[in-house]
Amino acid sequence: MNARQKISIVLVLIGLILVFLPGIGQYSFKEKPKALLNSVLEDDACLSVDQVAVLLNNDDPSTQLIDLRNKEEFEQFSIPGAINIPIKQFFKRKPEIWLYNTAARYVFYGNGDLYSGYALVMAQGLGYKNCWIMKGGLNAWFDVVMNSQFSGDYLSPRENARFENRTKAKQFFIEINSLPDSLKLKYAESKRQAERSLDGGCN
């Protein structure tokens, strides 16, 4: 085999690699653009703060809240049960280290809507379909849940249920976030055990 043939074979192999393999060392979106566009624009991709409050009050084990703010903000307060993954770190590595549980429902939130919007597209683009956002972020949480007030003489049953849901979530939020860090986890777990025993469930 002469030199020209060897060079040709090398060039062919390089060409095949360029055709079939993605950029090395980088992760890239797996989804097709139009399919991802339809997926992230669905209304189902967003949860309202009332829906998140229901999940919080029911202690839904299949839901994991992800707080995308920086560490200092998270340590001041957060929605009980949330884990903190600052957005700058979230995508430094493949998100599979955070979003490993395919049966779970991951809900992103930040102070507003920007971070959660970015995170939703990134996660779904990389193939993690079990991701949602809390619409409005913590600003909406405070607006709707924390500042919820009863006014007037009469509440319909639906309004009453919503008000009770918000009040319960608000109470839980204040209790948890008023604790020092060492007691936060302990309290959340003891509260869950107390509610299970009231319901007659297993401890």
Next chain:
Amino acid sequence: MIKTLLFKSKFVLLVILPIIAMLLVRTFFIDHFKNGAENNAQSAFDGSNCIAPSDSAFLAENSLLVYLDHQPSKYTNHLNFIALNPSKLFDMNTLQLIKQNEGKVILISKDQNLTARVWMLLAQKGIKNIYVLSNEAQEAFKYQFQPDTTLGAEELELE
């Protein structure tokens, strides 16, 4: 001589040309996102993709304002705008219009979450001059939270 040339270039014709063709098709004709998701999204994580209404770039003549969910009313002096239905984002005409704009392309919406999602989709297509109209480069918290310092371990019945 032509026969010899054709015979020698058989290898080129049969092997290298199809590979070049596949490369060209993959690059220009297959609809896909650009490689390197993290790099494409970098300006979102440090807030450099946000433009405030007071920023001079916002009203620059070569900026293209893209209204995602409403018609422009306030900035009618700015003639370079389009109203875009987000579901049509990846139509060829839309993408060409955005890519060919010389100045900045600024996404405007009443729903910041929609703006963020559209921004990320376009950034992952490799479009660089896309910005979000926002007063806050980094999300700001608008309220104050006062913890209840009267609560202690005893009140909360921690074992």
